[in-house]
Structure formats: structure tokens, C-alpha cells
Amino acid sequence: MRVSLNWLRELVAIDLEPEALGDRLTLAGFEVEEIEDRRTWAEGVVVGEILDCDRHPNAEKLQVCQVDVGQSEPSTIVCGAPNAAAGLYVPVACPGAILGKIDLKIRPTKLRGVLSQGMICSLAELGLAKESAGIHIFDNEENQRQVGEDVRPILGLDDVVLDLTSTANRADALSMVGIAREVAALTGGKLSIPSVIPPRIKKSARLKSIQIAVDSPQVCPAYLGTMIKDIKVEPSPLWLQRRLETAGIRPINNVVDITNYILLTWGQPLHAFDGDRLKALAGKDSLTIGVRPGRPQETLKTLDGQNRTLCPENLLITANDQPVALAGVMGGEATEVHDGTTTIFLEAALFGSAAVRRSARHQGLRSEASARYERGVNAAELEAACNDALALIQIFAGGTIQQQVIFDQRPNLERVIQLRLEQVHRLLGPIDRPGSDGEDGVGDMDDLEPEEVTQALTALGFGVKQETETKSIPDVSPIWQVTVPPYRHRDIEREVDLIEEVARLYGYDRFIETLPDQGELGYLPIEYTLLRQIRSVCRGAGLTELMHYSWVKPGQSQDTQITVVNPLVAEFSSLRMDLVTGLVQACRYNLEQGNPPLNGFEVGRVFIKDEDGLWESDRLGGIISGDPWQGKWLRPSQKQQPLSWFEAKGILESIFARLGLGVEYQPDCRDERFHPGRTASLWLQGERLGRFGQLHPQFRQDQDLPEAVYVFELDIEVLLDNLLQNQARQQFHSFSTYPSADRDLALFAPRSLAVTDLQRTMVKAAAGQGSLLASIELFDQYVGEGVPEGQRSLAFRLCYRASDRTLTDAEVNAQHQQIRDALQEKYGLTLRS
Template identity: 60%
Template sequence: MRISLNWLREIVDITMTPEELAHTLTMAGFEVEEIEDRRTWADGVVIGKVLECQRHPNADKLSVTKVDIGKGEPLNIVCGAPNVRADIYVAVATVGTYLPKIDVKIRAANLRGVRSEGMICSLAELGLSKESAGIHIFDEVGAHSRAPLQLGDDVRPLLGLDDTILDLTATANRADALCMVGIAREVAALTGATLRLPQPDALSIPTTEGLEIAVLQPQACPAYIGTVIEGIKIAPSPEWLQQRLQAAGMRPINNVVDATNYIMLEWGQPLHAFDRDRLLAVRAHSSAPLPITIGVRFAESGESLKTLDGQSRNLTSQTLLITANDKPVALAGVMGGEATEVGDTTQNLLLEAALFDSVAIRRSARSLGLRTEASARYERGVNYAELELACRRAISLIQQIAGGTAVSQQIADRRPDMGTLSRSIQLRLDRVNQILGLVDLGDTDGELQPDEMQQILTALGCQVTPDAEKERVWIVTVPPYRYRDLEREIDLIEEIARVYGYDKFCTTLPEATEFGFLSVEQQLTRQIRAAMRAAGLTELMHYSLVKPGEDRQVVLANPLFAEYAALRTDLIAGLVDAFQYNLEQGNGALNGFEIGRIFTQDEAGIDEMEAIGGILGGDPTQGKWVSAGRDRPMSWYEAKGILDSVFQRLGLSIEYQPSRQDTRLHPGRTASLWLQGNRLGVFGQLHPQLRQERGLPDEVYVFQLDLDLLFDALDVEEMLVPRFKPYSTYPAADRDIAFFAPVDVSVAELERAIAHAGGQLLESVELFDEYRGQGVPAGQRSLAFRLVYRASDRTLTDAEVEPVHQKVRESLVEKFSLNLRS
């Protein structure tokens, strides 16, 4: 909001410089973004009178003038403005004057052979308008008084340039600070200055027939005051009013509209003026009886309204309307309608002063994509207690500058009792000091004293009375204009600190700083991420919110969107969606992983766990000239090898067991993963039916692992701190073993049996061949393993290896009834 210091000084005594006041307000929570010192815009510009005006002898569009500035000989000034003439009062920039808005310093010069000793200024050259058709011409009397203009006087008081503007931002909870009165109250509290609030004239307005108020939505419009003013005369506003509006960043329109805007800036209460005769014309098109019925309701489907900005707007059910005999005439609290606007021919007014619910106006403005000065104030909340005051002030100002007589007034008031807006809060003095800490008293530190707290609260408009039943406890009654943001004890404590000055409290720093560190879970997560990236997987990130409809889902009670109304139960669904999206965008197959939380719900309650999931299916090779540029599908063993390389890098030993639990996965190509006897997760190929529905490649693999279980396995000393393990310098002895095995016997079971029988001499077991087909009995497969035997202290002999190897053979035959081939 732009604050004129000249205007502010009329309401509160200010002795500070603009810079000091800006610092004080900023430290109190009202950030001053800019100090606009208008006094520099016309420093050295004085009032002059054009005595003579003649054509320039060498230029058709220039004039040569004699200008009297009240001292010395008249100045010879060459002027190019088309409206320059003799016997007018103008603004003259003398030689040496610097005009910052056009970045020009005035110097004496010869223009087309004629000497010019200054410049006659337009409002654009003085920074008061973006462009001007000619120079500015003063009336023969001053703007603020009837005294004649004095040649040589400073023009700044006449143009409102003897002012400084503070452009400040109020926080969202301080709706009361969006007006001059609110800022004046704040300045008075911060500086102890005297406050002089503008008071309206006493008015006695009769209640007559011809106007009715019908509020169909009392919750959206708690109060509505309609006042009929007859016999007004539309004209430009007085100079002082136009200058006030321009300083606030608003464009003057006419005396009536400017008056309503002025009161909005002064008291924070938006107002709107209707042309009553145009309202009667709207009523004439209605079949309703003779009186004008002003209504407040929400729009219906299909309704539209042409607003003051010339835009025809299609209304929604969230749009709050002002109606005349049920015909839309304005967007309540946002903008008026073009059909009933005040224009040059207006003679009679209907002045609206109303309170609208902040939520209703916010929805209405958002539904139309329209935000105005009025809606900005209603959205934050307008003071309920000062509606009548602002209305009377507006009526008085309109009668003062536009004439007219207030002939009728109707009020629809369903506000709560004003006594309920004066909230009482219990404030514990010891709690204040406990929260705020010590203050700097110069030579020492100390606590805030009760008299200082009481002085601050009283300056803010609060009433402070001691609690009769408790010591060092006050009952603080909040003023109506602070009802919305002062709700609890902590709010009062914050106000005390803010007004006292945050910079006056002692700062307490830690005695010694400590180095930051990563938790064990964070270290392990980084280690797992590095292993996944080393295997060629890209990390993905998805929302935890998904569409509802699955079993065991946690459904949100108040979702933002229907598509994100539940929490995900696994990571696989999101990874499949990402894979499909990348294919559809022409980015190729995706090999990626994701670490995130999943949520499930059962009779015991809601369970939340960390998981890591991945999807594989892209051709990992670079350069496809061998395959004629075509991608080669990833086989089961290649996908399993990528996952095994991750486990190997992490130092984990994983067992694979057949699984058919997840219907999204191929029933014959899915395995459950086991770690130290606990089920770690699942790995498998997507089901052909799902792959066909999604349009995915032939072979796509997914996995999901329990991250907490990984943490437990990795959170051991041997894993966290890698240690050197001695290796044997003696050669190994390897043996192959081949046999027919039933297809329902897993390789993991066979490897576990081989390792148990091989004992300490057996170093490793590796499956290097599998065959199914001709020569293999039905229901079986041919498997070949390579077993490596090694000792750490000697070279093994055949006599040592053969008994162990024979034991392995016998163990397999005994346990699985295998048919050995070698």
C-alpha cells in the first residue's frame, strides 16, 4: 500500500524523517519496499506567468515566450507545447534545475537561433502523468486556497509534490493496515504520537419507501446499507482529492467515484455508487412492483454481467452478486456493472456500504480471475464495527464536493452483537518474559516490566484489567479492528515484542557450534542410491498421492483433487506409469528406481514403511549397429544380473524363491527375495496381459524391496566400516557337476545344499548352464554348476578335494533325488 506522509500527518503527529519512519515500520513488521520522495521531482520549479507568446521565426511548431517568475527580468523561453499562450500561469524549470523523471538538467541554450533560459513544464515532465498533450496551466487561484498565485513560489505544494510516499507491505493477517487510519494507529502505537481520527458529520437520514434491501445470503453479506442521494452534480474532483488518489496509485475519475475510493483508502471500507436512475431503468425491465429491491445472492447458471472494465463475464455459482429486482448489476465486493455506473449525466445516487464474507469474495474473485482494490480488502476481512462510520464519512464527503441530499437509507444488518467482537484474552506476565527472554537495558539485561507491557497494549487500543483471581495475570480486551488477528495469548505476546522492538531483545547463541552429521539411515540411503546408479538406473520421484480404488488404501478426507485422493500402497504402479509415459513421449524405455514411502491400512490401523522400487526393460547396450539399429529386449537373466550387481556392491547375499502372489507379474517369472531369513521383496516380469494393455515392450521387469530390512542388514559394523579380508595366495581347484533336476526345485535350494555339504573348502558355486529339451526327461531340466575349492594355507590335492566333492554329490542325490550326469 502507498502511504502519503502529508495525508498521514493529518491523522497522526509525525516528527520522524521518512527514512526513520520507514525503518520503524519495517522493524514492526510492515516492510517498506520503497521511499518515493516526490519533493525531488520539481525542486527548482516555480510559478511563472506567460506575458508574451509569439511564433518562432525559424520553426513552425515552436513559440517564443516571455515568462515572469516574480524576480528579475522576464525569462525568454522557447516552448513547443501547442497550448502555450499569453496570460496563463505555468510551471517553470529555471536554469540549473534537474528533473529526475526525464533525466534532464535545464541549461540556457540557443534553439533555432533564439536563446532559451528555462523550460515550461508539463505534468509528464514533473512525473505526475505518463504523457501530456501540452504544458500544465494553473488556475488563477491556488489548489488548496482561494489566495491568488504568487509568481516565483514553489509549485510543489500546488501539485502535491511536497510529499513523500512510503510503499509498504502489510502481512496477510493485518487487514486493518490496508488503510490510512490503520497505519496511523500503528504509527501512534510505535511512536507514542497523538492520533486524530477523521470524524464524520452527524447525519439524520429518513427511511422512506422506494428502496428495499433483500439479502438472500446473510452469511455472505452480514450487513448492507443503501443510501439514496439526490441532486448531485458530476464534475472533476478537487485538486487535493485527485492528488491524494494519485499518490496512492489510483486514477481520478469523477467526484463521486473519487469520494468512494478516498474513503476506502482512509478507512479500509470499500464502497460503491450506483446511478439510481439507471437502476430504475433496470427495474423497469422487470415485472416486479415499483420499489427498487437491492438483493445479494449467488449467481445462477447461464447468467452474465458486463463489468466496469467493459468485459462481459460469464458467472458461476460461486459468484456473489448485487441485484436490482433480481437483475445482476454488480459483482459484490469486486466490481460494479457497466449498466449502472456513475457517469457525466448522473444526478441521483444509490451508495452501497456493505460487509461481505472474506471466503465468499475470495471464491467469487478467483472464479472470474478478477482482483481489485475492493476485493483485496474484503478477502482479508473488513472491520465490522466501523461500517456506519465509513458510510457517514462518504455521504458527507459526497455532499461536500458533489452537492446533493441524502433522502433515504435502508439497512439490512445481521451482524453479531458488537460486544462479541471485543474478545477478551488472558495474558500471563510471567509467560511473556518466558517466551521473549531478556531485553537489553544498556549496562545490563533485564525483563520487560508490567508497566511497559500495559503501555504497549493500551497504545494498540486494547483495554487491560488485572485478573481478580490470579496474580500477575491480565484480562486484555481486544479492539474490534484487531478482532481477526488477536485471538490467543501468544498473539498478544507477539504484539508486545513487535512494538517494543525485536532489536532490543538479547540474542542468545549456542556456546559452541557442532559439526553436522548424517544419520545412519541417511548414510545407508546414499550408499543404496550410489549402488543403484552404478548399475545404470536413473532415480525417479513421484507423488505419494494416487487415485483411489485399490484395496487397503488410505483415502484422504479432504483431497485437493479427485486424482490424488489416496495414498499409494506400493511403488510399482507409479514406476509402470512412468515407463509408459516415457515411451509415449518418444524417450525410449526407462531403467529407473525410486525410494519413497508406501502406506497400507488394515484392521490394526495405518502402516507406513520405506520402500525402494525399480523398473527395467530398456536395452542397456550402446551402439546398435550389430542389431541393425533395433533395441534388443532385456532377458530375465540380464535384469536379475543388474539387481544382483546392486546386492553385490552392497555386500548382501540374496536368495530367490518362486512367487505368484502379485497378479500384475508373470506367474512363472516372478521371485520373492529373501535376506537372512526375512522376505525382502519381489522381483519379476510384468504380466503379458498388463504389458499388452499398456502398450509396453515384450519384457519389462520390476522390483520392490523393504528399505527398513535393508537398513537392518547394512547397519552392522562390518558393513558400515569396510575392513580388509585376507585372501589365499594358493591356487584353486575347480570341479563341475551336472544333473537332471525337477523344474520345481529352485537353483537357490540347490546352491544352499551344495554350500552346506562343501564346508569350509568350498569357495564359490556358480550355475553356468541350463538346458531343457530333447534328451531331458519331462518335468526336469539339465543344470551344470562349477564349484571352486580353495584353502588359505596350502595348495589342495586331489585327495583332499575328491572326498568333499563326492559328499556334495551324495547330498544332492539324497535330498533331491537327482539323476547325476557327471
């Protein structure tokens, strides 16, 4: 929120410099992001009167003006503005003036041969507008000034603006009155909140031609509607326009500006409807103003000109059941106040935070009003804000109150919380007493006194009453009953909240910082260490780490996909069920941007719904869509070739090898997005790890991807469990100093028989009488001429080794023959060697 220091001084007596005040507010929890000193924008700029204006002798678009700036003789100023004319009062930057916003110091200079002794300024040059068509001309309200007078007070440039950011729990800080209360408590300055006198409403004005119909008091606990006739819509007074501009709000007309002024003053959003348009839209003279949820297919054109489709998540204001506004967010264009408005219906209401937040998010619409309703508007000062607005409307727009209707079901705002001094000391610790420096330069350590606690709370507007039974008992820590002021009702709920207020007001920087006498070295849990290892191994295999949001667009699997009721973005309202979809989209996006095929991995969470309920799981996913060596000097002249299934599998196998995992592959064709003949399920110790395979050609074509794209997705929990078991089983084995003996084994096998099954049979056969088998490697596969129909030729290299001796041919041949016999017996294979 932008806080004008001049406006703030009207509400609380302060004499601090802006920088010092900013530091105090920041330490109290209201971060001052920027201090905008407007006094530097027009230093040396004064009011001038153009006495004469003649055409420049050497330039068609320039004029030579004689300007009275309060000196003994008029100043000659060359001006290029088309609206410069004799008799106008204008801002003039004399020689030596500094225009801080455009970083310009004015000096006498010749323009086309004529000496110019200054510059006539536009609002853009003074920092008050982005663009200006010409010089600024003071109107009747502004030019009641003496020539030569400083223009800064006239244009509101004698002010300093603090740009504050408050935490979400401090809704009261989004108003000048709320900030003034805080500053008064921090500085001890006298608070001067404007007193509001309720307008007199004749009994005859309380007719029943307007009624309020609220569907749920929870979403609208209070609604005040006032019909005012004989309004005259015109520009607001200059002081009001300047005040709104300082706060970053564009002035529109007196009625709308007053509602915005009340918004800034009290933090209470108001909305003014054109009364005649409201009745015309309702179709009757009698009005029923309703507050209800939207209905499907209803529409509303809001003040920003957008046609919005409504739904039950939108909270609406209706006139005889016709939508006229998004409650707490924005009004409708059909009932907006315009230059011809003569009757207005002023709305002052309280809307539920959750209802407004849900409605604004669904429409993707944020406003000053919704920002305050979402945090919680002060329910106790609704009447004060409404009455203040009515008084200002009657002063600056005329009008007579015709009728006022009230709906009020606000809950009791009184709250009393017990506060114990012992608990204050326990949570906050000792303080550093100022002015009591010890030998080490640090003040004496002491606890907060009871008077300091009560003084801090009283300054913040809390009612503090000490319990009577503790007063007469010596050495007993005081206990207070603290009454929470209504404007802090949403923020202060527990004893710890009161303790935080004491610390915040006393100053966090005044408490002693103490560290434990002895510390312990931190460490990463073993799961995080292993997860880092997995990431490192994947990067070592040439995969780039990717990160995607868990939010996805709703898909076709509505039965198993989890849809969120209030998503951050309406388009992405579901949670992802796997990592494959995000990886495929990332690959396609990279190709669309002209990048090489993507080889990447991602560690993320997926969300599943099944008959057992909702559950989530961490996964490791990866995509391999291109040869990492293509285009390098090793293959400079080769035509680009897609990776084969075995080459892609080799990348995955290298990851498993680095992790020390023996993974088995089994055929899998359950996912329609994968190639049915080139997809495998992965297993570790009899537990399903995940899947790996090539994308189905049809799916690949629909996604406009390269010819061969491979994807894997692994269960992190299974992966970590096996890595933990491997670490527990790890033992050091020295390398054998004895040579190995290799034997080749060639055979014909059916294509349906997996190599994994053959290798498992070999290992089992060798283990029967003390295994000498050290490794098995498939080094050749052939299908074609000379191979029986439906079979393939496979060649394995079996390595035999003992750790304590050199093997003899007889030992090796015996175990090798044992493996051959096992293969023939189990599968009936034809052995070629």
C-alpha cells in the first residue's frame, strides 16, 4: 500500500524523517519497499504567468514566451508546446531548478539562436504523468496562487510516499487509519482518527421499496444499502484527486472517487450503482438486492469491459435476481455511475474472505476491493466508513438520502484472551537494557517488566486488566485478561499472538540473541543422500534434469485423475498421474524451439486415485529422443539415425550399473502410449520397479515427435529400498590375481524367449556345485538366412574365474557343460557351440 506522509500526519502526530519512520515500520513487520520523495521532482519549479507568446523567428513549431516568474523582469523562455498562450498560469522551471524524475538540471541555453531562461513544464516532466500532450495549465482551483510561488504544494509534490507491504494476516494495514494506529503505537504520537457523524435519515426514508435478500449470512454477514437522489456527477475537488493519484488510483468522478477515498481511509470497499439503471435492469421500481452464488451459463459484463461467464464459485450481487456485480471484486458495466447519473445506490457490505478469494481466482480478476476482502475487512467500522462516504457525497455531489436498508447478522466481535507474564518471558527471552553497557559493550540482560508489557498492548488499542487474585500474592507472575480491539479480531486469537505483538512493538532487535552452548554437525538423511546420488548418476549418463509443475489439464481418465476444487489456474485443475506426459510435452516444446532432441530426467511426485482412496508416490522419469553423439566429431558425416531400442536401453543400463542394481526386464504392453513389442516392465528382487519402452508410432505421430523416442518411469521408493539394502550388504572383495577363462556359447532360441530367462538359467545351473561363473555377456544376435523360422541366433560369452587358483580346462569345461545341459533340458534349444 502506498502511504502519503502528508495524509498520515493528519491522522497521527509524527516528526520522524521518512527514512527513520520506514525503519521503524519495517522492524515492526511492515516492510517499506520504497520511499518515494516527491519533493525532489520539482525543486526550483514555480508558478509563472505567460505574458506574451510570439512565433520563433527561426522555427515554425517553437514559440518565444515572456513569462512572469515573480522576478523584476519577465523571463524569455522558448517553448514547443502547442497549447502555450498568453494569459495562462503554468509551472516554470527556472535556471538552477532540478527535475528529479527525468534527471534534468535547468540551465540557460540558446534554441535556434534565442536564449531560453528556463522551461515551461508538462506533468510528464514533473513526474505526475507518463505522457503529456503539452504544458500543464493551472485551472481555476489551482491558479489562486501568487506568481513565483513554489508549485510543489499546489501539485501535491511536497509529499513523501512510503510503499508498504504487510503480511496476509494484517488486513487492517491496508488502510490509512490502520497504518496510523500502528504508527501511533510505535512512536507515541497522538492519534486523530476522523470522527464520523451519522447522517440524519428521515423515518419516511425507511420504506420497504428496497429489500435485501442474502442466501447465506456466512458469506455476507452485513449489507448496508443507501439510495441517494439528486446527485450531480462532476470532477472531484483537486485535493481529493491528488490524494488518489498519490495512492496510485486514477480519479474518475466525485462519486467513484469518494468510494475509493473511503477504501484507502478505512479499508472498507464500497460500490456505487446507478440507481435508475439498477431499476431499469431489474424491470421494477421495487428492488430486491440479493447476494447469491452464480448459476451456470449466467454472464456479466464487468467494469473492465470483459464479458464473464459465471459459475457457482462466483458470489454475485443481483437486482431482482439479475446479476449486476461480482461481490467484493468488481461491479457491472450496465449499472456503472456516469456523467448523467442523478441517483445512486451505495453498497457497503462485508463478504466472506474465502468466497471472494474463490470468486476472484476463478475469474482471474484482482482488484483493490478483493485484496481487502480476501484478507478480511474490519467488521466493526462498517457503519463509520459508510457514514463517512455519505457525508462526503452530500458535500461534493449534493443529493438527498431517499432510503437505507440494512441486513446485519455479524457475530459477536468481543474476544478476551489470558496473557501470562511467565509465558512472555519464556518465549521472548531477556532483553538488552539500553544505557547499561557492560564491560563487553553489551547491556545488562533483563526480562520485560509487567509495565512494559501492558504499555505495549495498551498502545496498540488492547484493553488490559490484571486478574485480581494475583495482585496480593508476592513473587507470583502477573496474569492479564486482554480484550482484543474489533479491528484486530481476525488476527489475534491466542496468547502467543499477544506475545508476538509485545515483541513486535518493543522491537525484535532489542532482544538478546543467544545460541546453544554446544552445537551438533548437521547431516543429510540417507534417503536424501541416495536421491542426490541418483540425480548425479542420471546426469553422468548424459540426461538433463527437468522440472515440471504437478498441475495438468484434465484428461480423459476422469475416474482415476484427481481434480482440485480451487486450483491456482482454472485451466490446470488436475494433478498429474505420471511423469511421462510432462516429459513428452517438454520434448515436443524443445523441438518446436529449434533445439536438438531432448535427453532428460525428472524426479517428481504423482497422484493416483483408486478403489483404496487417494495416494501419492515419488517417481524417477526419463526421456531419450536423440543420439547424444550425433553431430560430434566422432560422427561428423553420418546421416542422422534414430537410436535403437538396445542403444536407449544401454543408457538406462549404465544408470543401473552405476547404482549397483541388477534389474530384470519382462515384456509389457499394458500402456497404449508405448510400443507393444518394445516395452518392458522392470523388476528388482521380485518387486516391480517401473517400465521402459519406445513410444507407440501412432502416439509419437500425434505428438509430432522424432521417429524413435524412449521413456522410462521408476518408483523411487522401490529404488531407494534396494539401494539401502545394497549398502547394508556391501562388503569388500579383493580382485582376483588369477586369470579368467572365457567360453562362447551359441544357440538357436525362439524369439519369444527372453535373454533374461536364459541368463537366469545359466546362473542357476552354475551355482549347483560351487559357481565359477563370473559374468555373462550377450555379444551377438542374428536373424535371417540360416536361422530356423521364428527363432534367432544368440551368442554369449561366459567368463569363469576363481579367487584362489588358476582354473584348469577340466574344471571350466565341466561347469560349462553343466550350463549347456541345463539349457537343453529346460528349453530344448539347439546349441551351435
